[in-house]
Amino acid sequence: MSNDAITLLEAINLAMARAMEDDPDVVLLGEDIGTNGGVFRATAGLKDRFGERRVIDTPLAETMIAGLAVGMATQGIRPVAEIQFMGFIFPAFEHLVAHAARMRHRTRSRLSCPMVLRAPFGGGIHAPEHHSESTEALLAHIPGLRVVVPSSPARAYGLLLAAIRSDDPVIFLEPKRIYRASKTLIEDNGEALPLDSCFTLREGTDITLISWGAMVSETLAAADALAEEGISCEVIDVACLNPMDHATLLASVSKTGRCVIVHEAPHHGGLGAEIAATLSEQILTRLQAPPRRVTGHDTVMPYYRNEMLYLPDTDDIIIAVRETMEYAG
Amino acid sequence: MHDISYQGEIRFTRYLDAEGKPVGDMPDWGCGDSPWVDYYQQMVLARQFDTKAISLQRTGQLGTYASLLGAEALDVVSAKLMQAEDVLVPYYRNHAMQMIRGMPISQLFLYWGGDERGSAAAEMRRDLPNAVPIATQCLHACGVATALKLRGQHQAVLTMIGDGGTSKGDFLEAINVAGAWQLPVVFIINNNQWAISVPRSKQCIAPTLAQKALGAGIRGEQVDGNDAVALHEVIGQALERARAGKGPTLVEALSYRLSDHTTADDATRYRPSEELKEAWKREPVARLRNWLHQQGLWDEAREQAWQAETKQLIETAVEAYQAMPPQSVDELYNHLYAECPPGLAEQREQTRLKQARMQQGGQDHE
Numbered sequence: 001m002s003n004d005a006i007t008l009l010e011a012i013n014l015a016m017a018r019a020m021e022d023d024p025d026v027v028l029l030g031e032d033i034g035t036n037g038g039v040f041r042a043t044a045g046l047k048d049r050f051g052e053r054r055v056i057d058t059p060l061a062e063t064m065i066a067g068l069a070v071g072m073a074t075q076g077i078r079p080v081a082e083i084q085f086m087g088f089i090f091p092a093f094e095h096l097v098a099h100a101a102r103m104r105h106r107t108r109s110r111l112s113c114p115m116v117l118r119a120p121f122g123g124g125i126h127a128p129e130h131h132s133e134s135t136e137a138l139l140a141h142i143p144g145l146r147v148v149v150p151s152s153p154a155r156a157y158g159l160l161l162a163a164i165r166s167d168d169p170v171i172f173l174e175p176k177r178i179y180r181a182s183k184t185l186i187e188d189n190g191e192a193l194p195l196d197s198c199f200t201l202r203e204g205t206d207i208t209l210i211s212w213g214a215m216v217s218e219t220l221a222a223a224d225a226l227a228e229e230g231i232s233c234e235v236i237d238v239a240c241l242n243p244m245d246h247a248t249l250l251a252s253v254s255k256t257g258r259c260v261i262v263h264e265a266p267h268h269g270g271l272g273a274e275i276a277a278t279l280s281e282q283i284l285t286r287l288q289a290p291p292r293r294v295t296g297h298d299t300v301m302p303y304y305r306n307e308m309l310y311l312p313d314t315d316d317i318i319i320a321v322r323e324t325m326e327y328a329g
Numbered sequence: 330m331h332d333i334s335y336q337g338e339i340r341f342t343r344y345l346d347a348e349g350k351p352v353g354d355m356p357d358w359g360c361g362d363s364p365w366v367d368y369y370q371q372m373v374l375a376r377q378f379d380t381k382a383i384s385l386q387r388t389g390q391l392g393t394y395a396s397l398l399g400a401e402a403l404d405v406v407s408a409k410l411m412q413a414e415d416v417l418v419p420y421y422r423n424h425a426m427q428m429i430r431g432m433p434i435s436q437l438f439l440y441w442g443g444d445e446r447g448s449a450a451a452e453m454r455r456d457l458p459n460a461v462p463i464a465t466q467c468l469h470a471c472g473v474a475t476a477l478k479l480r481g482q483h484q485a486v487l488t489m490i491g492d493g494g495t496s497k498g499d500f501l502e503a504i505n506v507a508g509a510w511q512l513p514v515v516f517i518i519n520n521n522q523w524a525i526s527v528p529r530s531k532q533c534i535a536p537t538l539a540q541k542a543l544g545a546g547i548r549g550e551q552v553d554g555n556d557a558v559a560l561h562e563v564i565g566q567a568l569e570r571a572r573a574g575k576g577p578t579l580v581e582a583l584s585y586r587l588s589d590h591t592t593a594d595d596a597t598r599y600r601p602s603e604e605l606k607e608a609w610k611r612e613p614v615a616r617l618r619n620w621l622h623q624q625g626l627w628d629e630a631r632e633q634a635w636q637a638e639t640k641q642l643i644e645t646a647v648e649a650y651q652a653m654p655p656q657s658v659d660e661l662y663n664h665l666y667a668e669c670p671p672g673l674a675e676q677r678e679q680t681r682l683k684q685a686r687m688q689q690g691g692q693d694h695e
Contacts, residue, residue: 027479053479054479058506059502059505059506059509061498061502061505061506063468063498063499063502064468064471064499064502064503064505064506066468067465067467067468067469067471067472067499067502067503068468068471068472068475068506069472070468070469070472071418071457071468071469071470071471071472071473071474071475071476072472072473072475072476072479073472074455074457074469074472074473074476075416075455075472075473075476075477076476077475077476077479079472091498094462094465094499095465095468098461098462098465099460099462099465099469102665103458104664104665104666104667105445105664105665106445106448106458107445107448107449107458107664108445108446108448108449108660108664109449109664110448110449110450110451110453111455111457111458112667143665144665144666146666166667167667168666168667196670196671243666243670243671243672243673244672246671246672247671
């Protein structure tokens, strides 16, 4: 529809509209997504355009939303369900882990579960408690789920289209801090992006910076600043957290010999650990310094007054990069 | 002590007493040999299957198994009343339903024998596989029903849950949304009085479980789960209402779990033997047989012939089950995603090597 510059949030709306236009089996459901257009307006205008049969306001029950989506998906409908905030996704877990993730597997492909569960996640918008966490590692740990995180309007459009068209269940986590952070010109051409590939956003030779979601913006800003110091950073947006494209990460760090992994989620058991372990297992002799993690800490996400203290920022990344560059073994 | 502001009644339906004698006038449709002889034969088959499954488990030829003993009428009548294009969303005690819906008996053994291919049979069409977590199936049934409605298909979805499961949020969320959206779902509570070791009386203070329907604004009623005739009427009407777009029904079938919870359970630890003995006097198979005898629709000769025939059917299925070649290692990896991702493909290769190593007698540690 639009050839104007649009935000990440508008790109999500555009992708859903495109998917619904292309495929009558695509149906949206969630709390407040119809008349209200979603609390962030991700579904604004879609009920008017596609009708309340396909843009369904549900009763207020997250377990139910996930369970409905599973049941619909087994019959070939492609539900795109919204959980209003990731902090409220936990009642949905049983359906994701025990059913969505393994429907294809346990029926040996007789049935599948092509559903998408969208949820805004992450901090930085001064929201009330339970509205700012990043628990993607819990989801990425589950075999059978795809976990996808966009970090720009273009990737939001292309990855959400891919998620909806995927025959697998996809958890689509939207970094709400950058919902409206920037605008990009997007051609609504229906082209999806791959779900099995990282995105190399900036090429460099000295060190690889690995991130996803809202932290990609901080990471790119750090790379800009470090370039002025003469440090050439390669920046990779992982984007697809499970299954993860290890090949691109391994190739980049093999080339640079150093890496810093940046995520908002807590340090312990975070996906940064998974990436660092993979690098150590596979290319230890290519590493010129230990993989370094810049992450949230292992405490509860603070209420909004202190959230910026908790969230990794550009300076945290710059400091970690400098120390990694200076590492002498 | 408890204020009850709702003063309505929950209908309870029973046609045959414990001995198979009519408790009052039989309905017009209640006479004649159809469908009762067929129901009875399937109930005998279900019980034979159950007996065989337990004996296979006891001799190490089957994994932990959840018996359906006492639920034969409920399972058989429900499945027989369903149309092929209706969808079954089962829990883990619906073996007879699955059999009648077309699942080969050997596949049932395969499922309980620890092989995922047991849920793969093409004969199952769009029916869901067993729900093992409690009550989740009720929400899936609502999702399936939503899909049917979206596509304008006038079919029903049938799902079953135990009495314990009605304490879980999923059940309440499901009947709520089924009411709000008038979904074509029949929810059947197999109230067999025991949730493993916890008796019905400790699950909920409400005198019936069917009345939970009232809070969701849907129709709720009780039926004697040991009475095939009553089940035929109540479940048949519920399915017809669903197909006709008249919304969901919650049916509480009063039955009794004549078995342990599963073969891994020992009900003598918590259940009075006297109670079990009493329950056997009400069981569904003998009840229907007695009634058929009274009607002149069944006799000892037919009984013996059918017992022998079903025994043979089951034995043939056991042979097919035991003759199934093992799954390929690749099956552990190939069905997780639509396409196997590279990292998983590497793990698949590792397991191929591990299998080869195991077949050669294990790693040489010397």
